[in-house]
Amino acid sequence: MTDFGLCMDSLDGLSVGDALGAQFFVPGTTWEDLLDGTAPAGSWPWTDDTEMASVLAAELGRPGAxxxxxxxxxxxxxxxxxxxxxxxAVVILRRIREGEPWRVVARDAFGGQGSMGNGAAMRVAPLGAFHAGDTRTAALEAMRSAEVTHAHAEGILGAVAVAVAAAEVGWARLVRHRPEPRELLDAVAGYLVDSQVLDGLRRARGLLGTSVGEAAYELGNGSQVLAQDTVPFALWVAATRLGDYPAAIRACVEAGGDVDTTGAIVGGVVAAFTGRGGIPEAWLAQREPLVGIGNKA
Structure with missing residues (x-):
């Protein structure tokens, strides 16, 4: 079972979270400015998170794995x-562009250990939403999508965790059942093996009911740009604010760190549940258009 509509809703949520989050790297930008419409002004450009997610979404439009x-x-x-x-990522992608095999390039990264960065996780929520109702396939396909750039287990498992979350909440939307935060985090953990990502998710489970600041302090906010420093917090936010897209993105902004990436992960997962209608129209209008990318997908 696949659902391209859920995939596109997730891509909208991912790209808005990415583009909005990136605005908070601009000095002087505050959430209050955003709410009263004074800043950030103009179009919100999206980043590599959206670019890679859009490429992956286009791949999902083809038959097969x-x-x-x-x-x-x-x-x-x-x-x-x-x-x-x-x-x-620039080194990896340039080497692939120049004709080197991706398996070799991905293994060579970071002194031969492979990347454990958050890049595979940041782009994968639409894939998970696409496989709503078939979480096992979402997990397997997330691994395949991650391996082309991330050879380290943490980078791969970060992608699996996000894809599983998106698949679970996409299905929850279809059957009209909102999972409790603990229920969602437990479902994700069930698809992971021992790792720092899994340890982080277990800690996230114990932080339900705490503040955004405390959760970010304990789990990380993406500032290390690692899967294990990014995914547990992002899924804590998604699980605790699943029905409220603006509140979920605001939590990412409040936590600081790699805000465009946490915003992309959280936005992609939450929008798989709320649909495009859960994203403020003003935010969609200010996000740089996905013409030729999301639409093409």
């Missing part, structure tokens, strides 16, 4: 360094 060779070529052919790609 994710074709890793084609996906690697698409990532490499599309990437624009000014979108905010990390240094490691």
């Amino acid at each position: 994710v074709d890793q060779d084609r996906l690697a070529r698409a990532f490499a052919g599309r990437f624009e360094p000014y979108r905010g790609y990390g240094g490691g």
